[in-house]
Amino acid sequence: MKTAFFKALGVASFDEKIFICYQSNENKPDEFNVDYSKDGKEFIHLSGSAHIETASGNIPIQNLSFFRFTKTQDVYNIYYLSEFEGRDYLEHATSLDFVLWRNVNRLFPITEPATQIPYYEEEGKEVIFFGGRSLNIGLSENGNVWNIKKIEMPEGRFTIGAVKEGKEGPLLIYFQNTSHEGHNHYSVSTVLLDKEDPTKVLWKTDKAVWYQPQEWINQKVEPVGIVDFAGTFISYWERPGEGVYCVTHNDLEKYANEKSNLPHAELIRNVGNPILLPRPGKIWESKQVFNAAAVYHNDSVHLLYRAVGDHDTSVLGYAVSRDGFGIDERSEKPAYVPRASFEHSLIGKKNKTGSSPFESGGGGYGGIEDPRITKIDDNFYLTYVAFDGSSPPRIALSYISVKNFEDKNWNKWSDPVLISPPGVVDKNACILPEKIDGKYVIFHRIYPDILIDMVDSLDFDGESNWLKGQLRIHPRPDYWDSNKVGMGPPPIKTKDGWLAIYQAVGFQDNSRYKIGAMLLDIEDPSKVLYRCSHPILEPETYYENGGFKAGVVYPCGAVVIENTLIVYYGGSDTYLAAATADLDQFLDELMFDNSPHLDPITLGATVKFNAEINQIV
Missing domain, CATH: 2.115.10.20 (Glycosyl hydrolase domain; family 43)
Structure with missing residues (x-):
């Protein structure tokens, strides 16, 4: 009997579809599922044998996390964390079909989830965005070694969700978490960066646009990722033992362009x-x-x-x-x-x-x-x-x-x-x-x-x-x-x-x-x-x-x-x-305001969650 297991890996949006990648006990150790959806909630199974190749063989998926995707022309890119000897490293792989992936390189010294805007450059160098104790950009001439610069933001604990090129500069959507009573409590915020110098902030939300809801307080929650789907940002969350949920965040780009505060109720x-x-x-x-x-x-x-x-x-x-x-x-x-x-x-x-x-x-x-x-x-x-x-x-x-x-x-x-x-x-x-x-x-x-x-x-x-x-x-x-x-x-x-x-x-x-x-x-x-x-x-x-x-x-x-x-x-x-x-x-x-509805999603593969054992069967 296989050990019950489920792990959401990441989400992406291309070609008027949303893709979700995850691994379950139905997969081989070096393979994962890819499902797609046209509404972001009901997913259809695409493949159960997606994998990432290296020169020495396929990578065990259980060591990978935080998939972030981009697309340049006909090539899909994935940036993911790979655990090796107790440490996470940022890796890059490419694919032509979103199923068969080939590892390209490691991005040194970045050890946090990261993503890019295709063809976006700063000072003639490739740019990548990532979090950690601060929000950061990395600049590189060869894609291997990166010079790190901090974005002018107060320190915290940040995880990159998505980035989109706006009229005035990159619009960054990120997760932030704080620890309370031994549990992480997540929120979602956004910041608009200067096109000429992406370490400078042009505008940011005065408060989080979403906060972990009441029923999730003191519960284990993991952010899966954020996609830009037809101009609307959708975040995805995994509740171990329960499933994956999505939250729709409306009009963030509109308020960023206007540099205005998000509307909130008042008397x-x-x-x-x-x-x-x-x-x-x-x-x-x-x-x-x-x-x-x-x-x-x-x-x-x-x-x-x-x-x-x-x-x-x-x-x-x-x-x-x-x-x-x-x-x-x-x-x-x-x-x-x-x-x-x-x-x-x-x-x-x-x-x-x-x-x-x-x-x-x-x-x-x-x-x-x-x-x-x-x-x-x-x-x-x-x-x-x-x-x-x-x-x-x-x-x-x-x-x-x-x-x-x-x-x-x-x-x-x-x-x-x-x-x-x-x-x-x-x-x-x-x-x-x-x-x-x-x-x-x-x-x-x-x-x-x-x-x-x-x-x-x-x-x-x-x-x-x-x-x-x-x-x-x-x-x-x-x-x-x-x-x-x-x-x-x-x-x-x-x-x-x-x-x-x-x-x-x-x-x-x-x-x-x-x-x-x-x-x-x-x-x-x-x-x-x-x-x-x-x-x-x-x-x-x-x-x-x-x-x-x-x-x-x-x-x-x-x-x-x-x-x-x-x-x-x-x-x-x-x-x-x-x-x-x-x-x-x-x-x-x-x-x-900051607590939109949580919508459970339906996966294409047969996955039955068991909340009592905090796994799937």
């Missing part, structure tokens, strides 16, 4: 911000009004906002806006107050008793913090952070009938019940407005992740039936949301998926809360389809920096009115503000 602040201010004459909201839950109901936006007054206890106020911005009605008394001991045990006291390692997020001595509201059937469900001033903050749940909500019968809220386990700081809870596979979906946060629970019922007993954190959405290493992430408002259902607005903090800017967006799969909201590479809003204005806590924009509510997305957020834990976007444009820009 525009309401010109009338802040929309709510503290009221010094009201003892319960004299200091802070912020972090509002929001729901669009009966042609108006209803806001339940967090308020802190003279007693330093968080309660919830109520306000109504017909257009989503101007306040048409505002309650004279709180709409929701602490009623249980786990919400606040120090009501009316000015000072904490004893000491506690836990603090109220947003100031005060605890109470009802950071609400979210969801309408399900005939009830409005309220989730919030309950804090008693000393124990770890936990998630509480209450509900009120739609009729009582409309009539403002605030004494009709159900008794609050804790739904997160004791002894754990758990925040940022919200409920999806629709069941998925017959289950309610609850998002919450235990540092540093967004957690997701699928539950049969919202009838928690408050004693033993706790949220468990069945699924997770993680922060992203080396991104603006690298430290911690938390769900904002309940995700909004759109034609493209569940739009989730979230708040996050990055290690590189650890004191500032920013707002992001992601699109979740409509049938599986634990699956992130798209996620913004930039914040969609970050603290910049006086009301986002001049309050109780500077540098905070914190979303708890969002609605859509006539295709306008309105996000309600707390500014510096003191004011309530709003920001907007055209929903269709926002979704288009979010989907353009």
Whole structure:
């Protein structure tokens, strides 16, 4: 019985086709498969006996990796790494039929994956592009010995994917990886080089155009290669034990030619911000009004906002806006107050008793913090952070009938019940407005992740039936949301998926809360389809920096009115503000951003992957 084995070697695009080379246990040790495709996803088997000849015989394929291809007239070229005595060397081979290859030479001293632009020269010398700790070019007069020059880019860990000759110079598409918790995390970026001096950068993407998706975090992933297919770049990735996937990257050459940043989703602040201010004459909201839950109901936006007054206890106020911005009605008394001991045990006291390692997020001595509201059937469900001033903050749940909500019968809220386990700081809870596979979906946060629970019922007993954190959405290493992430408002259902607005903090800017967006799969909201590479809003204005806590924009509510997305957020834990976007444009820009869909490809040869043994059979 043969040992199960699969290895993707490389991809190429010629003659309106995409080729993929790979080896499996069906091949002889010195042979590999070549398949081709007209769409980049469905491949047809071409040959199972492709091989590379040398003067001493065929090369064992298991020692080869990172195939990169070019074509000059009728000759195909392959540049590949060949392992010898524990080291990789760059080799060059040629073919007339893409099946029978003959080794030509070794490119000394290059030891990284590399590729060329046919007939492209610098100072009359042949040029090759490769990565490593830096992006580099090699210059050679004979194709054997190369003089290395660094491209003017910060150091990192780069692998060349593809290069294309543009109007102003070479356009380089490359993989970059960083190590996190023992795993490589890949992204794709692009840079435009000067035609006259390709070590100089004319333009580069301000952030990666693609980042390893949520479901691949802390998983083994290998980049196979990138092709330019009819003006569109497609990258290919191998998941050992699962298969090969492709990602389409649109319009990269267009933005390189324009030297413009890639589009990304963003929110525009309401010109009338802040929309709510503290009221010094009201003892319960004299200091802070912020972090509002929001729901669009009966042609108006209803806001339940967090308020802190003279007693330093968080309660919830109520306000109504017909257009989503101007306040048409505002309650004279709180709409929701602490009623249980786990919400606040120090009501009316000015000072904490004893000491506690836990603090109220947003100031005060605890109470009802950071609400979210969801309408399900005939009830409005309220989730919030309950804090008693000393124990770890936990998630509480209450509900009120739609009729009582409309009539403002605030004494009709159900008794609050804790739904997160004791002894754990758990925040940022919200409920999806629709069941998925017959289950309610609850998002919450235990540092540093967004957690997701699928539950049969919202009838928690408050004693033993706790949220468990069945699924997770993680922060992203080396991104603006690298430290911690938390769900904002309940995700909004759109034609493209569940739009989730979230708040996050990055290690590189650890004191500032920013707002992001992601699109979740409509049938599986634990699956992130798209996620913004930039914040969609970050603290910049006086009301986002001049309050109780500077540098905070914190979303708890969002609605859509006539295709306008309105996000309600707390500014510096003191004011309530709003920001907007055209929903269709926002979704288009979010989907353009750096996490395009992963499409599994179908190979032409019979290959059955077995994820459990991380091989094929």
